[in-house]
Amino acid sequence: MSHQPSAISHVGGRGLPVRGNDIDTDRIMPARFLVSVSFEGLEQHVFEDDRKADRSHPFDDPRYRGASILVVNGNFGCGSSREHAPQGLARFGIRAIVGESFSEIFQGNAAMMGMPCFAADRESIDRLQTLVEQNPETTIAADVQSGAITAGTLRFNATLPPALRDGFVSGQWNPTAMLLDRFDDVRAVAARLPYIRGF
Amino acid sequence: MAETLFHKVWNAHAVRKLPSGQTQLFVGLHLIHEVTTPQAFDMLRQHGWRVAFPERTFATIDHIVPTRAQRRPFLDVMAEEMASSLERNCRDFGIPLWTPDHDNQGIVHVIGPELGLTQPGMTIACGDSHTSTHGALGAIAFGIGTSQVRDVLASQCLALDPLKVRRIEVHGSLRPGVYAKDVILTVIRRLGVQGGVGFAYEYGGPTIDAMSLDERMTICNMSIEGGARVGYVNPDETTFAFLRGRPFAPQGEAFDRAVAWWRRIASDPNATYDDRVTFDASAIEPTVTWGINPGQSVGVSEAIAADPQDEAFAFMGFRPGARVTGTKIDVAFIGSCTNGRLSDLEEAARIVKGHRVAPHVKALVVPGSKAVSRAAEARGLHQVFIDAGFEWRGAGCSMCLGMNPDKLEGRQICASSSNRNFKGRQGSPTGRTLLMSPAMVAAAAIAGEVVDVRTILDEVHA
Numbered sequence: 001m002s003h004q005p006s007a008i009s010h011v012g013g014r015g016l017p018v019r020g021n022d023i024d025t026d027r028i029m030p031a032r033f034l035v036s037v038s039f040e041g042l043e044q045h046v047f048e049d050d051r052k053a054d055r056s057h058p059f060d061d062p063r064y065r066g067a068s069i070l071v072v073n074g075n076f077g078c079g080s081s082r083e084h085a086p087q088g089l090a091r092f093g094i095r096a097i098v099g100e101s102f103s104e105i106f107q108g109n110a111a112m113m114g115m116p117c118f119a120a121d122r123e124s125i126d127r128l129q130t131l132v133e134q135n136p137e138t139t140i141a142a143d144v145q146s147g148a149i150t151a152g153t154l155r156f157n158a159t160l161p162p163a164l165r166d167g168f169v170s171g172q173w174n175p176t177a178m179l180l181d182r183f184d185d186v187r188a189v190a191a192r193l194p195y196i197r198g199f
Numbered sequence: 200m201a202e203t204l205f206h207k208v209w210n211a212h213a214v215r216k217l218p219s220g221q222t223q224l225f226v227g228l229h230l231i232h233e234v235t236t237p238q239a240f241d242m243l244r245q246h247g248w249r250v251a252f253p254e255r256t257f258a259t260i261d262h263i264v265p266t267r268a269q270r271r272p273f274l275d276v277m278a279e280e281m282a283s284s285l286e287r288n289c290r291d292f293g294i295p296l297w298t299p300d301h302d303n304q305g306i307v308h309v310i311g312p313e314l315g316l317t318q319p320g321m322t323i324a325c326g327d328s329h330t331s332t333h334g335a336l337g338a339i340a341f342g343i344g345t346s347q348v349r350d351v352l353a354s355q356c357l358a359l360d361p362l363k364v365r366r367i368e369v370h371g372s373l374r375p376g377v378y379a380k381d382v383i384l385t386v387i388r389r390l391g392v393q394g395g396v397g398f399a400y401e402y403g404g405p406t407i408d409a410m411s412l413d414e415r416m417t418i419c420n421m422s423i424e425g426g427a428r429v430g431y432v433n434p435d436e437t438t439f440a441f442l443r444g445r446p447f448a449p450q451g452e453a454f455d456r457a458v459a460w461w462r463r464i465a466s467d468p469n470a471t472y473d474d475r476v477t478f479d480a481s482a483i484e485p486t487v488t489w490g491i492n493p494g495q496s497v498g499v500s501e502a503i504a505a506d507p508q509d510e511a512f513a514f515m516g517f518r519p520g521a522r523v524t525g526t527k528i529d530v531a532f533i534g535s536c537t538n539g540r541l542s543d544l545e546e547a548a549r550i551v552k553g554h555r556v557a558p559h560v561k562a563l564v565v566p567g568s569k570a571v572s573r574a575a576e577a578r579g580l581h582q583v584f585i586d587a588g589f590e591w592r593g594a595g596c597s598m599c600l601g602m603n604p605d606k607l608e609g610r611q612i613c614a615s616s617s618n619r620n621f622k623g624r625q626g627s628p629t630g631r632t633l634l635m636s637p638a639m640v641a642a643a644a645i646a647g648e649v650v651d652v653r654t655i656l657d658e659v660h661a
């Protein structure tokens with residue numbers, strides 16, 4: 001991943017609807033694929049067990065081939081903090097996720113790789129999923145600053161946590177450089193902490 | 200001003216407000232393991248960064264270790280590669296590492312408190328969502344992803360938004376056969392698996408005050424299953440007594456000075472909370488999950504009531520209105536960072552003693568750490584389990600997740616003391632997990648099916 005990230009102000013592409021609440025990261029990326037020292041090849045295993053159990057899983061549906069915006073329901077990405085889950089999705093070609101809600105760790109991990117997770121109300125998400133299911137060719141456009149999501153005649157507002165939103169828009173979504181910026185301040189805080197000073 | 204522990208600890212560790220509006224937060228203790236770090240070290244190398252505070256970073260190997268034969272090289276070449284990669288990274292960057300041939304090795308969330316690394320008032324991070332466990336000692340502990348592991352390695356800091364604090368107050372005494380696990384399953388059931396998003400959970404009240412550190416760890420461990428990234432209990436005399444004498448805890452007079460600071464860091468009595476909820480411990484009964492997320496649980500005397508369309512019914516094979524008791528099990532697993540500590544094994548052994556594991560059940564006990572294993576063996580617990588037909592294994596994550604040889608097969612049903620009943624969690628895509636207390640797992644292993652542990656406890660007392 002690059003450390004001079006560029007600004008992300010718009011994301012656009014066709015949609016890939018995956019319905020269901022509480023889809024955890026064990027389902028997105030089963031643990032056996034974590035036995036590796038790199039993220040390479042994870043795109044081949046996204047939702048692997050769900051897809052084996054259900055041959056009509058949206059990730060295998062030819063109508064959604066090439067789609068880049070995942071449309072999900074509530075509490076997406078709950079459970080394990082494994083970054084392998086958003087890594088697999090990104091490597092599969094997903095650029096943004098629109099859903100009812102996300103687990104905090106997942107949303108933060110996705111942000112670290114420049115993948116915004118937009119949250120909107122249930123009804124809007126349901127309409128978007130239905131629209132994409134009926135017209136897979138529809139292009140979804142998401143505006144990062146305003147949170148406006150448009151697809152065909154459908155238009156609604158979604159939100160991103162403000163800090164993540166500003167990070168995408170300013171191109172500072174990867175904070176390492178910022179965190180290293182004033183290392184003297186870090187040392188000063190450390191030096192004040194009783195458990196570092198030896199009480 | 201009256202403040203919560205969360206805010207006091209946050210303020211003590213805040214470096215500055217970042218341009219993004221987030222806080223740059225100093226991390227007092229960084230715990231790492233083999234699964235979520237190799238890519239972080241790669242990123243560090245790419246940029247020529249060093250580890251900022253190697254002396255505040257500690258590593259262990261837990262997820263991938265086989266629990267039967269722990270000798271190196273591991274049979275699984277990928278697992279061996281992960282282990283040796285962590286060894287190389289720790290060597291190159293000057294980080295202490297406890298491999299399976301070391302006395303301190305174990306599940307990262309078991310060894311932190313056990314070694315006294317985890318202390319009240321610290322900020323702690325680990326690339327693992329159950330890092331919330333460490334909050335049992337009054338630390339603010341965050342589960343993070345691999346990119347954040349890179350950040351903490353490089354800068355010892357995280358960029359975070361503050362959380363709201365919900366006080367979860369538990370009153371009343373737990374009835375015999377009801378444990379911390381039942382309490383937290385009940386909390387998650389009522390508040391929901393995403394009820395804690397945006398919150399830190401502060402557990403308190405007389406029931407929590409009366410709990411041991413092991414029990415508090417079980418509770419804090421599963422905060423994340425309720426959506427809360429952080430869970431904690433204010434430090435008190437029980438905490439101080441637990442820490443005294445541990446290898447990495449302050450020693451001598453420094454310990455007394457530490458206690459004075461730990462007392463001050465606790466939430467003030469009149470602190471204000473963003474939300475408060477109350478639970479009655481005496482109303483909780485042994486609880487078992489029937490579904491595919493940790494919020495889908497029922498008490499042993501209850502019928503399963505949920506939307507019949509819920510996909511959990513088809514996956515698990517339960518029918519609406521059914522009870523969990525009487526469900527035949529194939530595997531019984533006692534272990535994990537939720538319930539793999541000495542007191543968990545003691546309680547399970549008390550139930551197992553003098554009984555035999557049902558012939559069709561494969562039962563295993565996996566201590567959470569080498570130290571737990573040694574202490575259990577010193578008390579002869581291993582013999583109780585072995586005599587009853589359990590397998591007594593080496594320390595590791597084992598059957599909590601499918602990253603090592605301990606896995607469910609096919610549609611097996613497992614009575615498990617772990618924390619996640621997600622589809623496929625225990626290594627078989629169609630495997631089924633019933634979460635419950637270690638005592639309930641022990642009872643199920645003996646009966647061959649889910650039973651109310653109190654029926655066996657009555658015998659123990661009689």
Ligand code: SF4
Nearest residue numbers: 329535536596599600
């Ligand atoms: S025991 Fe389970 S939950 Fe705990 S760290 Fe290991 S895999 Fe994660």
